[in-house]
Amino acid sequence: MRILIVEDEPTLRQQLQRSLAAAGYVTDAADNGRDALHLGQEEAFDAAVLDLGLPLLDGLSVLRQWRAAGRNLPVLILTARGEWHERVAGIDAGADDYLPKPFHMEELLARLRALIRRAGGQAANELVCGPLVLDTRSARAHLDGQPLTLTSHEFRVLAYLLHRRGEVVSRAELSEHIYSYDSDRDSNTIEVFVARLRKKLPPEMIETVRGLGYRLP
């Protein structure tokens, strides 16, 4: 799962990146509205944490332009402006959630999880596929009740496939959602991660749809 963090305060931005990374997300960050607008329109994110008071272009405008361009990723507004008329403006601009500062990081993570889950049509915090259970709260996976040891990349691939369970996910799409903007993307590495996952999971669980991508039943 790949998250866009838009926050102009550097310390808070780092804290967010660290906490989100610790929770198993890949993050990209923007410190001004124009970069945020560009990233949100050009890259594939599973959610965005958006500050409102931004240099160059304010957060509400960024959000409105994303929505106008048809980007429907879940957006959580994280702002110092916590008054209710501002919340109304934020929600009406297309935000999915609104968290005023100061905030508890746990609450932010919980709300992000909920947003991503709802966006994928999932109702529970646990993603289940047969004997496989992935808990989005603790970022851990179990197979038949036994904890699975996964690298962060393996976890991201598995989590993304579980979120899109039943759908065919291409390698390109997978790589977009597990790598950040800066990292050196190579869709061939996806095959490596899938191969490693197949060794840890029951065989045939990850189905290969020839020429298209992968699918979890």
Added chain:
Amino acid sequence: MKIAFGSLRQRLLLGTLAWIIGTIGVTGWLLNSLFARHLERQFYTELRTHLNQLAGNLEFNADGQAVLSRPLSDPRFDRPYSGLYWQVDRLGSGDQPPVSGILRSRSLWDQALIPPRDLPADGDIHRHRVDGPDAKPVLLIEQVQHSLDTPAPPVRLMVAADANLLAEPQRDFRGMSLAALGLLAVGLVLAAIMQVFSGLAPLKKLRQELALLRDGRQTTLKRPYPSEVQPAVDELNAVLVKNAEFVDRARTQAGNLAHAVKTPLAIMANACASPHDRDAGPLADIVRAQVQLARQQIDHHLARARAAAAAQLSGSRCRVRPALEGVLRVMQRLYAERQLQIDIAACPESLIFRGEAQDLQEMLGNLLDNAGKWSAGRILISAGQSGSQLCIDIDDNGPGIAANQRDQLLQRGQRGDEEAPGSGLGLGIVDDLARLYGGRLELQNAPLGGLRARLWLPAGREEEGSFSA
């Protein structure tokens, strides 16, 4: 008509009245004395004519007796007690004693004129007021005449007329002039009163408009005023606009300060909660607690600053329904996980809040947020109007609050600017805001089983004021 002490109206009226009464009084006095003098001159001129005729007709016969060669022409001398008389006295000289009334008009009948004991010098004419026939006062002129060609003693010639003949026309004139001038005075006073009232009418209008301003039904003075008052009204409007700018700037700055502080607070809170510093121990706890407290303080004082400014500025209106629906959209997002069922039982489109939409949303938002936190799944909203007040009920089906804890929650009766924020439930802020607008928050039992928060706020009317979105 009410005339207050020290009022402009009183000053104008008293000044005008004094002038009217003064000038009319002086005019009346002058007219009367002029006319009286004129009548008097005419009166004595007539007596003089008669006296001259008497002197001309008087002759002394061979015995030295005074006789009239011809009777006087005015017929009134022949009618008894007619009011016009003449008489000739012989004055004493040498051995002859004076004799009163040797000749007299028939009108005197059996009476005589008794002049004072003074004798005019030759050619002089004296005027006297004496009692005449029937003891009626008469005005009399007298003259002494010597016989030129006989040694006869000199005689005194007198002509008199009833004093009433002079006094009566004077009295008539005084009465008529008094009536005429009195009528004039009454007319002038009425005109002055009307002028003062119509002249001061714009001030009354101004006062009414200022009352509208204070009640928040207008933001500036809009009606046209006379050119003498308009400049002052324009100045007042400029001051109002300036004031609004100041308040707006102060509010913006309060907001900016609050928001500027919140991000560092967020960073501190995150720093002491991050997994790496989990063993930071007591220091982290203190920071966490203080950050929480600081946040409550900021929210509390920011809301107060905003609303105090709004309540002062006044003049704004907003419809309740759109504001409520905006807050509900937020609630549905914020509580998407909880699947709350929020229903509006009643909220007519016609409901209007006399205040800022932002403050109404702040109050509704805090109440709904509180209801959402405690609710077991249902929230019911009903809004209505009772007289000049809006009544908005927000009910939940949560555990509710015991009656003896409710007042404590709102910290009723001990609020002030320095007051610390209340329970942290946002109810204190709502109560504060409502009070700044002249309303209040009541906590009751909800029919659903939980808490009913009943918000009373001033209602606005459709036709007045400007609407804020």
